[in-house]
Amino acid sequence: MSLKHVSPLAGLLSAALLLTGCFSEADKNPGKTADQRLRLAMLQPPRSGLTPLSDDAFKLSRWSTTETLVTLDKLGEAQPALATKWQQTGDNSWRFELRHGVRFHDGSLLDAATVVNALTVAAHAAPKPRILDGVQLTAVADGEQAVRVTTAQPDPLLPQRLSSPQLAILSQKAYRPGGVVDPRHAGSGPFELVQVNGTSNARLERFGGYWGENAKASGIDVSFVPDGTARGAALRTGAADIVEAIPVSQAPLLDQKLIHEVPMPRTNTLYLNTRLGVMRDPALRAAVRDAINRQQLVDNVYEKRADVAQGLLGPALPWAAPLRQPVSPPVAARKPAGETITLATFSDRAELPEVAVYLAQQLTAAGFSVKQVVREYSQIESDALAGKFDAFILSRATVLDSGDPVAYMYSDFACKGSFNIAQICRPDIDQALQKASVIPAGAQRRQAIMQAENLILATDAAIPMLHERVIQGESADIRDAVRDPRERTLINAATQRVVQAD
Structure with missing residues (x-):
């Protein structure tokens, strides 16, 4: 390979x-x-x-070839996997006891040294795994079958963070010189x-x-x-x-008994470039916000197999909607005068180019001039992250990593976020995300998350359009x-x- x-x-x-x-x-x-x-x-x-x-x-x-120290249940609560139990031993430290008798595919046994190696490589990787954005993590052995994990700042969701597939534990032979990680014969x-x-x-x-x-x-x-x-x-x-992610356009052509809709914590969002180009103007971003007809996208592109978005977090997180407050005061829109917008997306998800077509029509009707760019994701990601587009349509998982939206919000909307396509840098948003990140799981944390969402929505840097349901074929x-x-x-x-x- x-x-x-x-x-x-x-x-x-x-x-x-x-x-x-x-x-x-x-x-x-x-x-x-x-x-x-x-x-x-x-x-x-x-x-x-x-x-x-x-x-x-x-x-x-x-x-199911790699595994993590913990896994998440349906509620997002941490459950044992390669670690059987854990406890917080200080504000910044946790101790994880490892499962005995776990053998990797290359024949080696799970022990503390293996876990320390895997987590240390991840913590020092460049680029760092998304789940570790803003996190300084250190792992040391505590005997042969336990590990102590310390973070620079208190991290009440560390067990959930360690459930991310990006922090999977592989055998030591998987890690090669030069930062190469070969997962063959290395999982558990x-x-x-x-x-x-x-x-x-x-x-x-x-x-x-x-x-x-x-x-x-x-x-x-x-x-x-x-x-x-x-x-x-x-x-x-x-x-x-088994077929992953059947496009909505293909679903009517298939035996309906073979397809299954799974509600997803995934939001189809339009990211606007707040640092470069015409979208630096908040009033023009507001004009984009007002021009979008979400129901048209749900009905025509997703054939009603999606939900109109009211915020970044959708119905897969049922606690979000009751806590959501109106954005106040919303920025007033300025009538576009033919300003050109470069609207980009990727072709790997079949619906997104069609969403781009509808959005281009809606924005043109509002007074913008729209240029569309569509490529494969692997060929467009670097340009999107570099801020080369005025607007970018992204299908984004909002709790993919830790079962908690804070990691996604930090990655996409913090000044130092690794996936900051909107090029946004707002101290109030950074402060809100920091506040949410240190609160233990529960009602208070959820309230802080929604306060951060409110600040993000107020910038119109990201305009949520719809929440997807994945169609899985079996x-x-x-x-x-x-x-x-x-x-x-x-x-x-x-x-x-x-x-x-x-």
Whole structure:
């Protein structure tokens, strides 16, 4: 496997390639499949050689090949995983006791030194994993089966933070010179990653030495299929058992019994560049805000399989709406006089280019001149982060990392946030986020989060448009695929394909 970036063009698979080249002939005929492997079609190819220090970590997590010290339940509460229990030992320190008898795929055993190594590499990585934005973390061994984790500032959500797939614990052999992390044969989950072919496909095998219950499926064959039509065709023809993120446009063409809508903490947001270009003017940002017809986007692009956004946090967080206060006073809009806006988005999510078309029409009607830019995400992210666009449409997960929105808000809206596409830097927002970050989980923290959201919305730096529901495809033979709103798990040890022999 090459651990360097492979050209994104290699990941663009046509429907024909998906149906003929990604899965074996035996797998195309479930009635004759002997080993009951799972065939998975995923939305995006690896962006960073499947290093867990990047967003590729969520692929490793969704395949159940890597694991973290803790995991989250449906309420976002921390639960045991590679750590069996923990306690706060000081304002800035926690002690985690490790699970005994955990073996990595390369045969090595989980111990304190392995955990310290993994967390230390993550803490010193450049760029730092998103979950560690604004966090200075140190890990030291406390005997052979316990670790003490210290942060520079009090962090009441440290256990939840350590549940992020970007902080997965891999065997020490995974970490190579030069910051390279090779996840093959290095995880501790029920499936072992054994092969990765660039941005085309990957192969996993059942790991017989798993500390929990062995996987029911003998392995996973993964294909990376950015083309939404091809993913829909894979489910329709039976070439794939589980299909990630079926586009809304494809859903009506499929057997409705095979598709499942999962409410997501994911918001389709328009980020406006507050530092460069015409969107520096708050009155013009307000004009953009007023021009957007959210209901039209929900009805026409998402075919009513989404919810109109009232704020950054949607119905997947049911506590948010009752705590939300009107933005006061809202900035008054100035009538545009033909100012040109460069509106950009990416093609990996099939709905976003269509959203861009509707937005361009709405903004043109409001008096702007709109230029559209659409590329694959891997080819547009760096330009978006560098502030090269006036407006950027992003489908953004709001609690992806810790089960808590503060990390997302800091990443996107703090002065030093690593994903600050809006180029925003406001001391009052930074202070509100800092205030929320030090409050323990509970009602007071939720109130502080909504106060920070109110300040962000008042800038019109980010205009939430709608909250998405992901459409997951599962063949009739699949049992116990995971429908996870946080997009952390898709296949676990219980997932299997139940087939009938001829």
